[in-house]
Amino acid sequence: MGQLNLNTVQKFYGTFEVLKGIELEVKNGEFVVFVGPSGCGKSTLLRMIAGLDETSSGDILIDGKRVNDLPPVKRGIAMVFQSYALYPHMTVFENIAFPLRVEKMPEEKLKAKVEHAARILHLDQRLQQKPGMLSGGQRQRVAIGRAIVREPKIFLFDEPLSNLDAALRADMRIELAKLHRQLRATMIYVTHDQVEAMTMADRIVVLNAGEIAQTGAPLELYHKPANIFVAGFIGNPKMNFLAVTCTGVSDAGVQVDYKGQRVVVPVRPHAGLVGRTLTLGVRPEHILLGAGDLSLTVTPTVIERLGAHTVAYAAIGGEGENYCAMLPGTVAIRPEEQVLTGIRAGDCHLFDEAGIALERRVELTDIDMGLLDPAAA
Amino acid sequence: MTQPAMINRYRWYELIAIYAGIFVFLAFILSPFVEGFLVSLKPLGLLFSSPYKFWPENGSFDAYRTMWVSVPGFARYIFNSFFISTIVTAIVLVLVVPSAYAFARFKFRGSGPLLAAFLAVNMFSGAVLLIPLFRLMRTLGVLNTYFAMIVPGVAFLIPSAIWLLRTYMMRIPRELDEAAFVDGASHFYTLRRVILPIAMPGITVVAITTFIGSYAQQFIFALTFNSKTEYMPLPIGLYAYFGRQEVIWNELMAASFVGIAPAVILIFLMQRYLVAGLTAGAVKQ
Numbered sequence: 286m287g288q289l290n291l292n293t294v295q296k297f298y299g300t301f302e303v304l305k306g307i308e309l310e311v312k313n314g315e316f317v318v319f320v321g322p323s324g325c326g327k328s329t330l331l332r333m334i335a336g337l338d339e340t341s342s343g344d345i346l347i348d349g350k351r352v353n354d355l356p357p358v359k360r361g362i363a364m365v366f367q368s369y370a371l372y373p374h375m376t377v378f379e380n381i382a383f384p385l386r387v388e389k390m391p392e393e394k395l396k397a398k399v400e401h402a403a404r405i406l407h408l409d410q411r412l413q414q415k416p417g418m419l420s421g422g423q424r425q426r427v428a429i430g431r432a433i434v435r436e437p438k439i440f441l442f443d444e445p446l447s448n449l450d451a452a453l454r455a456d457m458r459i460e461l462a463k464l465h466r467q468l469r470a471t472m473i474y475v476t477h478d479q480v481e482a483m484t485m486a487d488r489i490v491v492l493n494a495g496e497i498a499q500t501g502a503p504l505e506l507y508h509k510p511a512n513i514f515v516a517g518f519i520g521n522p523k524m525n526f527l528a529v530t531c532t533g534v535s536d537a538g539v540q541v542d543y544k545g546q547r548v549v550v551p552v553r554p555h556a557g558l559v560g561r562t563l564t565l566g567v568r569p570e571h572i573l574l575g576a577g578d579l580s581l582t583v584t585p586t587v588i589e590r591l592g593a594h595t596v597a598y599a600a601i602g603g604e605g606e607n608y609c610a611m612l613p614g615t616v617a618i619r620p621e622e623q624v625l626t627g628i629r630a631g632d633c634h635l636f637d638e639a640g641i642a643l644e645r646r647v648e649l650t651d652i653d654m655g656l657l658d659p660a661a662a
Numbered sequence: 663m664t665q666p667a668m669i670n671r672y673r674w675y676e677l678i679a680i681y682a683g684i685f686v687f688l689a690f691i692l693s694p695f696v697e698g699f700l701v702s703l704k705p706l707g708l709l710f711s712s713p714y715k716f717w718p719e720n721g722s723f724d725a726y727r728t729m730w731v732s733v734p735g736f737a738r739y740i741f742n743s744f745f746i747s748t749i750v751t752a753i754v755l756v757l758v759v760p761s762a763y764a765f766a767r768f769k770f771r772g773s774g775p776l777l778a779a780f781l782a783v784n785m786f787s788g789a790v791l792l793i794p795l796f797r798l799m800r801t802l803g804v805l806n807t808y809f810a811m812i813v814p815g816v817a818f819l820i821p822s823a824i825w826l827l828r829t830y831m832m833r834i835p836r837e838l839d840e841a842a843f844v845d846g847a848s849h850f851y852t853l854r855r856v857i858l859p860i861a862m863p864g865i866t867v868v869a870i871t872t873f874i875g876s877y878a879q880q881f882i883f884a885l886t887f888n889s890k891t892e893y894m895p896l897p898i899g900l901y902a903y904f905g906r907q908e909v910i911w912n913e914l915m916a917a918s919f920v921g922i923a924p925a926v927i928l929i930f931l932m933q934r935y936l937v938a939g940l941t942a943g944a945v946k947q
Contacts, residue, residue, distance in 0.1 A: 335844060362844070368835060372855075387851065
C-alpha cells in the first residue's frame with residue numbers, strides 16, 4: 286500500500302513561508318507529478334515527504350500513519366535524486382545492493398533481489414561495472430534500481446531526467462511509465478518540464494509560489510485550467526491572453542468586447558461580471574488562419590518552421606506581449622506581412638480580475654475517455 | 663610528433679625564461695642535497711683539503727658503512743622517528759576524519775569560531791609554547807617518554823589536518839549522504855562505506871602532510887621533552903656524529919640520507935592512493 290496524505294503542510298525558512306498549507310491526497314498506485322516554475326516549493330515538498338527536510342507544521346501521513354518524525358527509511362519511501370547520487374567507488378551491483386546491505390539482508394536473498402531489479406532495468410550486463418563507466422541513462426537506471434530493491438510504498442523522483450539529453454529523456458519517460466505499470470507502486474515525481482508531467486502523470490499537481498494552483502488529470506489541466514497561472518503554465522507555446530470587457534451575460538455564456546468585436550464565450554458566468562475587465566485566453570494551437578468568431582489582423586515578426594507546424598509570433602496592441610499562433614507546417618505566411626487570424630469562441634478561456642477561470646462548458650469525458658472511470662486510468 | 667594544445671604553446675624566449683626560472687629555484691633547493699650527498703662520498707680527510715674540491719676524487723660509500731659503527735644506536739633513532747611519526751599520523755587520522763566530516767556536513771553552533779580558532783592555533787609555532795608545555799609534561803610526569811613527543815605533535819597537527827580534509831570532503835556531493843540517509847544508513851555507516859572511500863585521496867594527502875609535519879617538528883619536542891638516548895628521534899640522533907674533537911661530516915651526511923629514506927619510501931607508496939577522478943560518475947556535474 287502507498288497512500289499519502291498531506292494535511293495543511295507548511296514550511297518556513299525563517300519567516301519566509303515556502304509552502305503555504307498544502308492539502309493533498311495521493312492514492313495507492315497513483316503516478317502524481319508535482320510541476321511548477323523554479324522556486325515554487327515542489328522540490329522542498331518532495332524532500333519533506335522523503336524526510337530530508339523538516340516539516341514546519343501540518344501532518345504527513347503514509348497509509349494513515351503520521352510520519353513527520355520518522356526517518357526516511359521508516360516511512361517506506363525511496364528516492365531518486367536529480368544528480369543520481371551514485372556511490373562512485375562501488376560497482377553497479379553494490380550500488381543497487383546498498384539499501385539491503387544497510388538492512389543486513391542475507392547474501393543470497395540480497396543477490397536475488399539485486400539481480401531481479403537489474404533485469405527489470407536492463408542492467409544485468411553492467412553489474413560489475415562502476416558508475417563512471419556508464420552513460421547518463423544507465424546511471425539513472427542504477428539510481429532507480431537502488432530505489433526498487435527496497436520495495437518502498439512510495440517512490441519519490443526529484444527531477445530524475447533533467448540531466449539527460451532530449452532523446453534519452455524521451456526514452457526514459459517511456460521506461461518510467463512502463464515501470465510504473467509493472468510495479469503498480471505509488472510514485473511522486475517532481476519536474477519543471479510540463480511534457481514529462483503531461484505524458485507520465487495520472488494526476489498533476491501544479492504548484493505556484495508555495496500553493497497548489499490546481500490538481501487534476503493532464504487533459505483536465507489543459508482544457509479546464511482553474512486560473513491564469515495554470516493556463517499559462519500548461520501548454521507550449523504559452524496561452525495568449527487578451528484584455529476584454531464583459532458586456533453581457535446570458536445562458537449561452539459571457540459576452541465580451543475586444544476592441545469593438547463582440548463574442549460570446551461559452552463559460553459559466555458568476556454575478557457582477559458586466560462591465561468588468563476580463564482576460565480572454567486562447568491557446569496558440571487554436572488560432573486559425575482566416576476569420577473566426579473573433580478576428581485579429583496581425584503582422585508576424587518571427588516565424589519558426591518546425592516541420593510539423595509553424596509557430597508565428599506577432600506583437601499586438603502595444604501590450605508588449607507576443608501573440609503566438611501555432612499553424613500548419615506548410616502555411617503560407619511571411620514575416621512582416623499582415624495576416625488575418627481567427628479564434629473560435631468555443632476554444633476560448635475566460636478569467637476574472639482575480640485570475641480565476643470561469644468554468645468552460647466542455648465535458649471532460651468528451652475529451653478524455655479515461656476520465657469516465659478513474660480506475661481505468 | 664603531436665603539437666601541444668594551443669594554450670600550451672610558447673615562443674622560444676618564453677621557454678628560455680621559464681627554464682631559467684626553474685633552474686634558479688631548483689638550484690637553491692637542490693644544491694644542499696647534492697653537496698650533502700657528495701660530502702657523504704668523500705673521505706673525511708679530503709673535506710678539509712684546500713683548495714676545496716667539489717667532486718669527490720676517490721669517493722666511496724664507506725661512510726654508509728662506518729656510520730653504523732661510530733654511532734651504534736643509529737638504527738634505533740631511525741626507528742624512533744618513524745615510530746613517533748607513524749603513531750602521530752595514526753592518531754591524527756583517527757581524530758580528524760570524523761571531525762572533518764562533521765565540520766564539512768553538519769551545521770552546529772560554534773563551528774565557525776572553532777575553525778577560526780584552529781587557524782589561530784596554527785599561527786603559534788610549537789616553540790612559543792615550549793615552556794608551558796614543558797611544565798605541563800613535568801607535572802604529568804611524562805617527560806622522557808614517547809608520550810611527551812607524540813601528544814604535542816598530534817595537538818599541533820590536528821588543526822591544519824581538519825582544514826585540509828574538511829575542504830576535500832565539502833567537495834563530495836551532499837546528495838550521496840542524503841541518498842544513504844534515505845536508504846537507512848546511519849552517519850557512521852555513511853562515513854565508513856561512502857565518504858571514507860571517496861575521500862581516500864584527501865585522507866592520503868592529510869596523512870602525508872601530517873607524517874612530514876611530525877617528522878619535522880620532532881626535533882624541537884625531542885630536544886625539550888626528552889633526554890633519554892633510547893627515545894631519541896633521528897634529528898637529535900644526528901648530533902651523535904658531533905664528536906668532542908671533530909664532526910664526522912661524511913658520516914653525518916650519509917646518516918641524514920639513510921635516516922629520511924624510510925619516510926621517502928613510505929610517501930612514495932602512499933602516493934598510489936592519490937588517484938584523481940575517483941568521484942567520476944557519482945553525480946552529474
